[in-house]
Amino acid sequence: MAEQILVTGGTGQLGRVVVERLRAEAAPVRALSRKRCASEGVEWTAGDLRTGRGIDVAVAGVSTVLHCATDYRHEVETVRMLVEAARWSGQAPHLVYVSIVGVDKIPLGYYRAKLAAEKLIAGSGLPHTILRATQFHALVRSLLAGAARLPVVPVPKFRFQPVDVRDVAARLIELAQGEPQGRAADFGGPEVRTTADLARALLAASGKPKRLVTVPVPGRIARGYAAGANLTPDHADGKVTFEQYLAEQGKPTALRYR
Numbered sequence: 037m038a039e040q041i042l043v044t045g046g047t048g049q050l051g052r053v054v055v056e057r058l059r060a061e062a063a064p065v066r067a068l069s070r071k072r073c074a075s076e077g078v079e080w081t082a083g084d085l086r087t088g089r090g091i092d093v094a095v096a097g098v099s100t101v102l103h104c105a106t107d108y109r110h111e112v113e114t115v116r117m118l119v120e121a122a123r124w125s126g127q128a129p130h131l132v133y134v135s136i137v138g139v140d141k142i143p144l145g146y147y148r149a150k151l152a153a154e155k156l157i158a159g160s161g162l163p164h165t166i167l168r169a170t171q172f173h174a175l176v177r178s179l180l181a182g183a184a185r186l187p188v189v190p191v192p193k194f195r196f197q198p199v200d201v202r203d204v205a206a207r208l209i210e211l212a213q214g215e216p217q218g219r220a221a222d223f224g225g226p227e228v229r230t231t232a233d234l235a236r237a238l239l240a241a242s243g244k245p246k247r248l249v250t251v252p253v254p255g256r257i258a259r260g261y262a263a264g265a266n267l268t269p270d271h272a273d274g275k276v277t278f279e280q281y282l283a284e285q286g287k288p289t290a291l292r293y294r
């Protein structure tokens with residue numbers, strides 16, 4: 037029998053797709069959430085990476101941990117909790133961590149925490165793989181959606197390389213089922229696009245074309261984006277474009293809670 041994979045953050049944007057794909061492959065999958073969840077073909081386990089509740093049970097007996105949970109304000113602490121539990125399990129599972137392209141170059145607080153978490157994992161002694169991905173379509177869409185409500189849409193001179201969570205999920209599963217790689221090659225969406233171009237696509241999808249105006253954004257974080265530190269054009273490996281993603285919005289989800 038194949039060895040069991042634990043997916044943390046099984047209810048999140050990325051984690052729920054990973055769980056669903058593993059289930060569809062009939063791979064033995066355990067999924068972690070702080071809530072009580074149920075779905076066919078998945079062993080759900082309740083636990084909190086912040087307090088440690090249920091984490092020893094979650095990691096017990098698994099060969100791989102695919103860490104899709106994120107606690108935006110406590111990323112390092114929650115990763116440390118997972119690493120400690122994995123070490124104590126005595127199994128030394130392969131730990132797969134999802135990070136973000138540019139965490140080492142853009143001084144956002146969350147990115148600094150992701151970088152510290154990467155270092156913690158790299159120094160943990162556990163077999164591990166770290167995959168940095170570009171911004172997910174949903175994040176880019178929500179960043180633009182607020183601006184798109186204004187009569188004239190302000191757009192910074194940044195570029196994004198939005199990626200579909202299904203493409204990231206497929207790559208993560210491939211990595212989880214392979215040998216630990218340390219830092220894997222980055223993973224980006226199929227196209228590098230200007231913010232203005234993406235805003236036009238969003239406005240076109242909503243049937244409300246508007247005038248755009250380029251706005252300067254000061255500061256070191258903005259400079260990082262303006263320099264393209266969030267991009268990985270050599271790894272434009274995702275398949276689903278932003279337009280394809282926008283066209284699919286509104287589809288129901290298979291996950292149910294109890």
Ligand SMILES: NC(=O)c1ccc[n+]([C@@H]2O[C@H](COP(=O)([O-])OP(=O)(O)OC[C@H]3O[C@@H](n4cnc5c(N)ncnc54)[C@H](OP(=O)(O)O)[C@@H]3O)[C@@H](O)[C@H]2O)c1
Pocket residue numbers: 044045046047048049050051068069070071083084085086087103104105106107114134135136137150169170171172173175
């Ligand atoms: N969004 C992007 O554009 C993007 C781009 C590149 C990389 N990433 C990375 O991809 C990963 C997944 O992101 P996402 O957008 O899918 O996240 P998300 O939708 O915000 O989901 C976060 C998940 O973490 C779980 N969680 C939060 N706090 C927890 C805790 N204390 N204990 C246990 N579980 C906890 C939540 O589960 P419950 O609420 O059910 O407990 C939820 O399933 C993150 O590491 C993120 O940095 C994201």
